[in-house]
Amino acid sequence: MSIKEYFVSIFKGFYSLIKGMEVTGKELVTPKVTEQYPENRAELHIPERFRATLEFIYDENGYHKCIACGSCERNCPNQTIAITKRMVELPDGKKKQKLDKYTYDLGSCTFCGLCVQVCPTNAIRFSNDFEQAVFTREKLVKQLNYLPEKDDAPAPAPAAKPAAPKPAALAAEKPVAGETNQETKENKE
Numbered sequence: 001m002s003i004k005e006y007f008v009s010i011f012k013g014f015y016s017l018i019k020g021m022e023v024t025g026k027e028l029v030t031p032k033v034t035e036q037y038p039e040n041r042a043e044l045h046i047p048e049r050f051r052a053t054l055e056f057i058y059d060e061n062g063y064h065k066c067i068a069c070g071s072c073e074r075n076c077p078n079q080t081i082a083i084t085k086r087m088v089e090l091p092d093g094k095k096k097q098k099l100d101k102y103t104y105d106l107g108s109c110t111f112c113g114l115c116v117q118v119c120p121t122n123a124i125r126f127s128n129d130f131e132q133a134v135f136t137r138e139k140l141v142k143q144l145n146y147l148p149e150k151d152d153a154p155a156p157a158p159a160a161k162p163a164a165p166k167p168a169a170l171a172a173e174k175p176v177a178g179e180t181n182q183e184t185k186e187n188k189e
Contacts, residue, residue: 046128046130051111051126052126052127052128052129052130052132053104053106053126053127053132053142054104054106054109054115054116054124054127054144055126056102056123056124056145057122057123057124057125064123064145065121065123066099066102066121066123066145067099067120068085068100069120070083070085071119071120072114072116072118072119073115075114075115076115077110077112077114078105078108078109079108080104080105080108080109081102081104081105081115082103082105083099083101083103084100084103085099085100086100103142103143103144104141104142105140105142106140106141107137107140107141111126
């Protein structure tokens with residue numbers, strides 16, 4: 001190493017030190033912004049696009065739009081969503097699947113938003129409620145369909161079909177050649 005290289009490296013070191021002190025000095029004199037978090041909850045601004053927890057969208061009558069298709073469950077990369085469905089019979093005799101239980105594990109959610117994007121009925125969304133601190137992981141598993149399910153009118157029981165007569169009973173009821181139906185009935189009585 002030559003003497004010239006030695007002094008150039010010392011000069012570069014001082015230059016970088018001065019640049020660092022300049023940035024630190026600017027931050028030293030700028031006004032500070034401190035959030036007084038627990039006290040300022042009323043005026044705390046949370047952006048609209050912030051993803052905190054998953055929630056169902058309920059209408060004014062207490063109904064949600066989830067049809068239990070399972071697309072959110074299939075598209076979740078961490079399997080944080082678990083859907084339990086049940087089959088119900090409609091009044092017209094058709095069967096339809098209904099949502100029984102929709103559980104969501106907040107502790108393993110990556111907040112990617114794939115579940116909200118693929119929902120065909122727009123039944124779920126992310127809320128802005130960021131305060132989700134709990135002491136145990138079990139409390140992070142939430143059931144989203146917490147309102148009781150309002151089923152449609154119960155399906156009426158299908159009308160009982162008359163049992164088909166057995167062949168032996170049919171043979172006993174057949175009139176003998178030459179008898180009329182009235183005579184056959186009188187003979188049985």
